[in-house]
Amino acid sequence: MASLRLMTSFDLCTGCKTCEMVCSLRSTGGFNANRALLRIEEDRQGFGADPVVCAQCQNPLCERACLFSAFERDERTGAIVIDSATCRGCGMCDRACPLHVIQKKGRKYVKCDLCGGDPLCVRFCPTGAITLIDMDTGRVGTARQGDKKEGTGA
Amino acid sequence: MTGGYCGRLLLVDMDTGRTDDMQVPSRAAERYLGGKGFGVKLLYDLVGPEIDPLSPDNVVMFLTGPLTGTAAPAMRGVVVTKSPLSGTFCDSYYGGHFAHELKYSGYDGVIVRGRASNPAYLYIDGGKVEIRDAGFMWGKDTYDTYDAIKAALGDNRVKIACIGPAGERLVRFACVDCSPHRQAGRGGAGAVMGSKNLKAIVVRGASAVPVSDSVRLMDILHRCHERARSRPNSHTQAGTTGAVDFANEMGFFPVRNYKYGTMENASDLIGTSPQRERFWLRDLACSGCMIRCTKHGILKGGRRRGLEGDTIEYETLGLIGGNLGLQRFEEVAYAGNLCDRLGMHTISTGSAVGFAIECYDNGLISRDETGGLDLRFGDSDSIISLIGKIAAREDIGDLLADGVKRAATALGRGAEDYAVHVKGLEVPAWSPRGANSMGLEYMTSDRGACHMRSWPISAEMSGESYPGGRATYRDPHGIGGLVAWQQNLSAACWSLVQCDFGRDVVDIEMALEFLSAATGMDISPHEFALIGERIWNMTRLYNLREGFSARDDTLPKRFREEPLPDGPSRGHRFTDEICDTMRSEYYRYRGWEESGVPSSERLAELGLEEMVDTSTMESTTIWNLD
Numbered sequence: 001m002a003s004l005r006l007m008t009s010f011d012l013c014t015g016c017k018t019c020e021m022v023c024s025l026r027s028t029g030g031f032n033a034n035r036a037l038l039r040i041e042e043d044r045q046g047f048g049a050d051p052v053v054c055a056q057c058q059n060p061l062c063e064r065a066c067l068f069s070a071f072e073r074d075e076r077t078g079a080i081v082i083d084s085a086t087c088r089g090c091g092m093c094d095r096a097c098p099l100h101v102i103q104k105k106g107r108k109y110v111k112c113d114l115c116g117g118d119p120l121c122v123r124f125c126p127t128g129a130i131t132l133i134d135m136d137t138g139r140v141g142t143a144r145q146g147d148k149k150e151g152t153g154a
Numbered sequence: 155m156t157g158g159y160c161g162r163l164l165l166v167d168m169d170t171g172r173t174d175d176m177q178v179p180s181r182a183a184e185r186y187l188g189g190k191g192f193g194v195k196l197l198y199d200l201v202g203p204e205i206d207p208l209s210p211d212n213v214v215m216f217l218t219g220p221l222t223g224t225a226a227p228a229m230r231g232v233v234v235t236k237s238p239l240s241g242t243f244c245d246s247y248y249g250g251h252f253a254h255e256l257k258y259s260g261y262d263g264v265i266v267r268g269r270a271s272n273p274a275y276l277y278i279d280g281g282k283v284e285i286r287d288a289g290f291m292w293g294k295d296t297y298d299t300y301d302a303i304k305a306a307l308g309d310n311r312v313k314i315a316c317i318g319p320a321g322e323r324l325v326r327f328a329c330v331d332c333s334p335h336r337q338a339g340r341g342g343a344g345a346v347m348g349s350k351n352l353k354a355i356v357v358r359g360a361s362a363v364p365v366s367d368s369v370r371l372m373d374i375l376h377r378c379h380e381r382a383r384s385r386p387n388s389h390t391q392a393g394t395t396g397a398v399d400f401a402n403e404m405g406f407f408p409v410r411n412y413k414y415g416t417m418e419n420a421s422d423l424i425g426t427s428p429q430r431e432r433f434w435l436r437d438l439a440c441s442g443c444m445i446r447c448t449k450h451g452i453l454k455g456g457r458r459r460g461l462e463g464d465t466i467e468y469e470t471l472g473l474i475g476g477n478l479g480l481q482r483f484e485e486v487a488y489a490g491n492l493c494d495r496l497g498m499h500t501i502s503t504g505s506a507v508g509f510a511i512e513c514y515d516n517g518l519i520s521r522d523e524t525g526g527l528d529l530r531f532g533d534s535d536s537i538i539s540l541i542g543k544i545a546a547r548e549d550i551g552d553l554l555a556d557g558v559k560r561a562a563t564a565l566g567r568g569a570e571d572y573a574v575h576v577k578g579l580e581v582p583a584w585s586p587r588g589a590n591s592m593g594l595e596y597m598t599s600d601r602g603a604c605h606m607r608s609w610p611i612s613a614e615m616s617g618e619s620y621p622g623g624r625a626t627y628r629d630p631h632g633i634g635g636l637v638a639w640q641q642n643l644s645a646a647c648w649s650l651v652q653c654d655f656g657r658d659v660v661d662i663e664m665a666l667e668f669l670s671a672a673t674g675m676d677i678s679p680h681e682f683a684l685i686g687e688r689i690w691n692m693t694r695l696y697n698l699r700e701g702f703s704a705r706d707d708t709l710p711k712r713f714r715e716e717p718l719p720d721g722p723s724r725g726h727r728f729t730d731e732i733c734d735t736m737r738s739e740y741y742r743y744r745g746w747e748e749s750g751v752p753s754s755e756r757l758a759e760l761g762l763e764e765m766v767d768t769s770t771m772e773s774t775t776i777w778n779l780d
Contacts, residue, residue, distance in 0.1 A: 014446040016439035017251065021225040030362025031224045032258040042311060044304050045297060046334020047450045049438060126379055126444035
């Protein structure tokens with residue numbers, strides 16, 4: 001069983017929301033950063049920017065809370081995924097997840113499935129603030145190397 | 155319309171609290187694209203010359219473009235209104251995240267008219283639109299307003315467009331502060347919001363912006379990111395602060411009420427290096443942008459230690475720094491941030507304060523009138539006190555809050571000589587003596603002295619060619635076409651609504667590819683320039699209907715009569731001959747008559763003849779009947 005995870009970097013994130021937008025396109029068919037299955041955490045003035053992604057937990061609270069056993073682990077990626085045929089929209093997963101990265105879509109719920117192993121957020125992050133790593137080998141997966149940050153010299 | 159657009163605008167009447175949806179006709183999309191184009195068409199139909207900009211009948215419109223809200227980089231929003239400062243058509247642009255959020259709420263724009271009886275804010279959440287009491291945040295500065303709204307709603311993710319105390323008090327250059335503290339700055343849209351008792355618009359959007367061909371859009375986005383990575387970008391490095399070097403070296407830096415063009419050690423004192431060393435912490439970006447020109451920072455030293463904000467941009471460094479003789483970066487940052495908090499634009503504020511200091515120096519303003527302030531260039535304490543007085547409309551601040559043109563008229567006694575504006579809009583931080591083209595841009599810009607409709611300085615210096623001609627450095631011939639051509643392209647780009655800095659990466663060809671993928675509309679670069687020209691002519695018709703004429707396409711006396719005393723362009727001034735040559739060639743290039751009125755042939759070619767009856771200047775096709 002593969003064990004892929006997203007790793008985020010507050011350090012490299014610029015809050016541009018490209019990850020949210022491309023994620024929302026896959027999950028809704030259109031663009032709305034609020035509908036993404038990850039999010040950029042903001043502060044009151046909007047100067048903070050910190051990506052929050054699904055942890056694909058060892059102990060998935062979403063799976064434990066589900067009333068209909070709609071969750072399973074994808075063998076190819078190690079992601080916790082929702083079987084939409086089984087999901088009845090009870091919402092217990094959303095309620096249980098403290099990271100708030102599960103969304104309602106129509107009458108069902110959706111969550112990050114690592115795009116099947118080639119996540120859009122990783123592919124399109126302009127600074128490499130989100131990377132995909134293989135927990136078994138420690139190798140950085142399909143992630144592109146981020147740019148050296150130039151602006152503030154950070 | 156298959157994508158890109160939401161297809162409707164929200165119309166809000168603050169008098170009655172009534173809200174309506176208004177369809178966007180597909181013909182409007184083809185002819186005007188969005189943003190600036192929609193803005194001028196709507197303003198033409200909705201706000202005629204009889205309407206005072208600060209009366210309930212003026213509108214303030216928050217408009218977006220077909221690419222705003224998508225992942226296409228550096229697309230943003232615009233606030234359009236009749237300016238209470240210049241009386242012209244006025245469009246002010248802002249980055250950040252508010253415009254995207256507006257699209258996510260299902261609207262291409264919001265049009266507000268009327269006046270609420272008490273301070274109110276507009277709350278848009280998914281399909282819900284409410285006018286709510288804003289009593290709890292009235293009087294608060296923009297930072298505290300964000301705090302108050304987010305605390306009240308228990309939601310840090312809402313996006314806000316608000317005014318500060320200056321907008322509430324109808325300071326005519328009050329700006330609109332858009333999440334996160336990006337200012338739709340020039341021309342006083344904040345005062346128009348204040349006149350409507352509208353403290354803020356707060357949005358949380360739940361619907362997705364559809365696109366026509368998402369696979370293609372993502373493919374273009376991929377190429378766009380590759381291109382961005384392969385090109386070093388000065389805006390990524392240092393925002394706009396690097397411009398201090400160039401402007402100061404070439405004598406464009408505004409110093410002591412635009413009297414001089416250079417300031418010794420400007421870069422080391424207030425440019426990039428002090429910000430990098432003593433202020434900046436990290437890069438931040440607007441929605442979808444890989445350029446990340448914003449630098450978030452906290453001041454490290456001196457009596458302003460702990461001040462939090464973002465980049466003190468070039469225009470603020472010029473107008474609050476050089477123009478007021480401030481030589482310590484920390485003081486410029488404090489004054490600039492104070493303007494942001496009060497909700498006043500830094501260009502007009504710096505210009506108004508510089509005007510006041512020069513009037514004070516020359517005995518036109520007394521110490522009684524300043525409320526005891528001993529105004530001097532370089533004295534940050536009196537300058538910062540005066541900024542506060544403008545926002546509060548106290549003492550001489552009450553006059554200055556109406557802009558330098560009105561203040562000079564009220565003062566009389568020759569104060570006009572020190573009022574540096576075109577059509578009532580104060581001149582930005584590109585003091586034009588030395589670059590003829592910048593002078594012509596100020597003369598002809600549709601909202602008064604603006605450096606953004608075209609920025610022809612480098613094209614003039616390098617002798618760039620444009621369709622139909624070529625510029626030569628310091629030769630007034632060939633400048634008219636250059637400025638007109640650049641203005642047309644900007645008008646089209648600002649209808650998408652594209653950020654100027656985004657054009658570093660997303661050139662017009664790529665922007666049109668994005669447009670095609672998002673909307674299904676295939677527009678050639680040639681047609682795109684024509685759309686821009688159509689929009690520009692529409693703004694001209696608007697301003698003519700307001701009573702402006704060729705006489706107003708001029709420069710302030712300082713630039714016409716006083717030779718520049720310093721820098722490489724020392725001795726240069728805008729003689730009547732230079733101005734007349736450039737203006738005539740500009741009109742001719744545009745197909746306008748010598749009187750500055752678009753010829754009926756040109757209007758017909760642009761498809762505007764059927765839109766406007768030029769004998770009465772009435773619109774013949776009102777938007778919602780179109």
